Amino acid sequence: MWQGIEVWGNKNANQFEDANGQYAQGYVELRNGATIENAICALELWRPGYWSTTGGIVYAEDAVFRNNQRSVHALHYKNHHANGKETNYNANFTRCRFDVNWNYKGDEYHIFHKHVDLDHVRGISFLSCDFSVTEPSDNISQWTSGIEGYEAGFSVSGPCESNNIHPCPSYDNSTFKGFFKAIRSVNDETRTPPTITVTHSTFKRNDFGVHVSNLSNVTVRFCDFDVKRQSDWPPCPQYMAKAVLYGTDWRAMRMRIRSIVRI
Numbered sequence: 499m500w501q502g503i504e505v506w507g508n509k510n511a512n513q514f515e516d517a518n519g520q521y522a523q524g525y526v527e528l529r530n531g532a533t534i535e536n537a538i539c540a541l542e543l544w545r546p547g548y549w550s551t552t553g554g555i556v557y558a559e560d561a562v563f564r565n566n567q568r569s570v571h572a573l574h575y576k577n578h579h580a581n582g583k584e585t586n587y588n589a590n591f592t593r594c595r596f597d598v599n600w601n602y603k604g605d606e607y608h609i610f611h612k613h614v615d616l617d618h619v620r621g622i623s624f625l626s627c628d629f630s631v632t633e634p635s636d637n638i639s640q641w642t643s644g645i646e647g648y649e650a651g652f653s654v655s656g657p658c659e660s661n662n663i664h665p666c667p668s669y670d671n672s673t674f675k676g677f678f679k680a681i682r683s684v685n686d687e688t689r690t691p692p693t694i695t696v697t698h699s700t701f702k703r704n705d706f707g708v709h710v711s712n713l714s715n716v717t718v719r720f721c722d723f724d725v726k727r728q729s730d731w732p733p734c735p736q737y738m739a740k741a742v743l744y745g746t747d748w749r750a751m752r753m754r755i756r757s758i759v760r761i
Contacts, residue, residue: 499567499603502537506545507553513577513588523588524554528561535564536603543572543589553577559592565602567610573617586621593670596629596644604637612643616650620692623653630675644674647683651692651715654681654699669698671722680704685712696721 503526507513511522526541534540540563543554552575563569570591576584596613604610613629616622629644645652658666674680680701685691693715700722701707707723710716 499536499538499608502534502539502542502566504542504545505554505556506548506551507543507555507575509550509552509575511553512579513553513555521555526554526556528556528558528594530560531562532558532560533562533564534569535562535566537566538568538608539571540566540569541571543570544575549574553587555588557590558594561591561594563594563596563613565598566613567604567608568612568615569596570614570616572615572619572622575619577621584620586623587619589622590625591623591627592625594624594627596627598631598638600632602632602637606637608637610638611641612646614645616646616652617648618650620651621653622650624655624672626656626670626672627654628673628675629677629680630673631677633676640678642677643679643682644677645681645683646679647692647694649686649692650683651694653695654697655695656698669720672699673702674699674704674707675702677704677706679706679709681707682709683713683716684710687712691715693717700724 505524505526507523513521513523515521541556543552543556545551552573556570572587572589575587577587578584598610598613602610610631624645631642632638634640634642645654654672656669656671659668659670660666681696683694691714694710694713695717696708697717697719698721702724707721708718
């Protein structure tokens, strides 16, 4: 496996263009089937070990992240306007595929746990992205996730497939398949709880669909949970320890439980 791409940022600068169209941060753009595979971390949005370099920017559209130990790592950065008000991190993923399959090359030192690792960042978005992992093995953990957040805000959704028809007849959902916890997020209570939004997403064969802890700004709507157990845990589309899901529309939650609970 190779190291992957490092996108060095500047923790003290914002992520907007200056008057000359330049950024203070490193910037990577992936399009039209661009593929990063067999990396220890496909996109490391800082120079590891140098805490002043967080804030690397990424725009990915129709890109493929295949058989990486981690695909995206963003951490400890606050984007801000000129007046100092915090705003969303400048990173977006649209119609991207994140996959670990039987050909994953990691050894005992590079076991796969999660595709996306977000730590103390806000506002990264995933639109119509597909996350999947094959069954656990010697180099694929049983405790896998598609997205993990630590005091991190992010959104996952799918757009309408026909913008000219109202109401929308169908959506291009984001999908999560085969994980222990498809989306997992925890809040360490060091600052205002981040906002997490999950809409128009499909969850298949995950032990837990959305697992959050110590969070109060979480919205889950218009999602389809098709639960099929992978482990000895009871199936659970959503698990909320000390959490309140504001804006949750349970009538819009379609949950098909296809599993046998062993006691």
